[in-house]
Amino acid sequence: MPRLLxxxxxxxxxxxxxxxxxxxxxxxxxxxxxxxxxxETSWDRMRTQNSESLDxxxxxxxxxxxxxxxxxxxxxxxxxKPDEEARMGGLGDFALYYKHAALKENGKRPGIMGQAYWRxxxxxxxRGLGAGYQELGVLGVASKAxxxxxxxxMAGGALALGGGEDFGNAxxxxxxxxxxxxxxxERPLYLLSEIVGGENPRHGMERWGATWFWxxxxxxxxxxxxxxxIGWGLDRASPHWRTTLGSTWNF
Numbered sequence: 724m725p726r727l728l729x730x731x732x733x734x735x736x737x738x739x740x741x742x743x744x745x746x747x748x749x750x751x752x753x754x755x756x757x758x759x760x761x762x763e764t765s766w767d768r769m770r771t772q773n774s775e776s777l778d779x780x781x782x783x784x785x786x787x788x789x790x791x792x793x794x795x796x797x798x799x800x801x802x803x804k805p806d807e808e809a810r811m812g813g814l815g816d817f818a819l820y821y822k823h824a825a826l827k828e829n830g831k832r833p834g835i836m837g838q839a840y841w842r843x844x845x846x847x848x849x850r851g852l853g854a855g856y857q858e859l860g861v862l863g864v865a866s867k868a869x870x871x872x873x874x875x876x877m878a879g880g881a882l883a884l885g886g887g888e889d890f891g892n893a894x895x896x897x898x899x900x901x902x903x904x905x906x907x908x909e910r911p912l913y914l915l916s917e918i919v920g921g922e923n924p925r926h927g928m929e930r931w932g933a934t935w936f937w938x939x940x941x942x943x944x945x946x947x948x949x950x951x952x953i954g955w956g957l958d959r960a961s962p963h964w965r966t967t968l969g970s971t972w973n974f
Contacts, residue, residue, distance in 0.1 A: 746938045746950040746967045748919045749897030751875045752834030752866035754793040754824045755973070761785040761795075765969030769962040778802040779815065781969075793822040803851045815846040816853045833867035844885060856886025858924075862895065871903040875917075883924045895921035901940070913940040915952065923960060932960035938967070946973045 745763055755761045763783040770776050778801070785795035799815035820840045828834035840860050846853020862879030876898045883890035899917035920933030938952025948971040956962050 745948070745969045745971055746936075746940070746952040747875070747897075747899050747901075747915055747917050748934075748936070749875050749899035749917045750836070750838060750862060750864040750877045751873075751899075752824060752826075752828065752836035752864050754791060754822050754836070755785050755787040757787050757790045759787045760974040762972040762974070763969060764972075765967055767965065767967045769965035771962055775803065785820075791824045793820075795820045795822075799846075801846070801852050811850050811852070813847060813850065813852045816842050817845045818842040828866060828868065833865045836864040836866075838862040838864065838879075854886075856890050856924075857884040858882065859884060860895070873901050875899045875901075881924065886924075890924045893922040893924040910944075911942050914938075915940060918957075920957075920961070930960070931958065933957040934961050934965065936965070947971070 745765060761784070763781070763785075765779075765781045767779045767781065768776065780800045780802075781797065783795055783797045785793055787793050797818040797820070799817075800812070801815040802810060802812040818840055820838060822836060822838045824834065824836045826832065826835040838861065840858075840862075842854070842858040842860075844853060844855065844857045848855030858881050860879060860881035862877050864875065864877040866873060866875045878894075878896045881893045881895060883892060897917060897919035899915065899919075901913045901915045904912045904914055915936075915938040917936045918933060919936065920931065923930055923932060934954045934956055936952055936954035938950055940948055940950045942948045950970070951968045952966070954962075954965040956964065
């Protein structure tokens with residue numbers, strides 16, 4: 724199922740990378756805060772251009788070491804249904820993340836954050852549950868609030884390890900925009916959109932991929948956020964479509 728590889732590479736695993744708020748794959752410059760814990764749960768479904776389907780159940784745990792530093796771990800369970808084949812399921816590739824908020828946003832400048840991550844090769848790649856190689860990546864992120872709008876942008880690269888000559892380094896990028904639909908301070912509702920993409924790390928395949936995504940985020944309380952969204956691939960190298968449903972819990 725070769726087209727899963729680009730999705731895994733862009734997401735840093737078989738689901739979206741850890742971020743301060745779901746359901747965007749584009750990072751933002753925020754961190755959870757000192758001694759604060761954040762749990763993200765999600766169900767993602769995607770379908771590739773050649774009719775393979777992937778369901779991923781994801782748990783991400785983030786903890787604030789300081790006001791500027793956050794560490795997190797991502798644990799995926801994937802269920803894959805290739806076209807006309809039996810459904811397969813199991814653990815995917817675990818990932819570890821380190822985020823450092825270098826500059827806090829103020830009225831004139833954006834917030835700046837750096838992220839480093841390591842995606843393991845824990846999933847069974849022969850069954851399509853992992854990418855088949857480890858990955859080390861770094862990202863630079865900027866975020867700026869403009870009234871009821873917020874703009875986020877990221878760019879970086881990933882180094883493929885242990886996959887042999889079939890895999891190489893890959894560039895990643897993303898840009899997102901969110902808009903606060905509700906005017907009150909309590910129970911805010913946000914409309915989200917992004918374009919995220921990058922290079923395919925596997926040689927001999929379509930080199931670039933990108934996805935256009937729309938979503939909603941609702942915060943019924945300061946401790947809980949609920950999200951949903953759908954994305955469409957902009958080329959044949961990307962998943963045909965992807966949907967997501969998730970929640971974020973703050974402690």
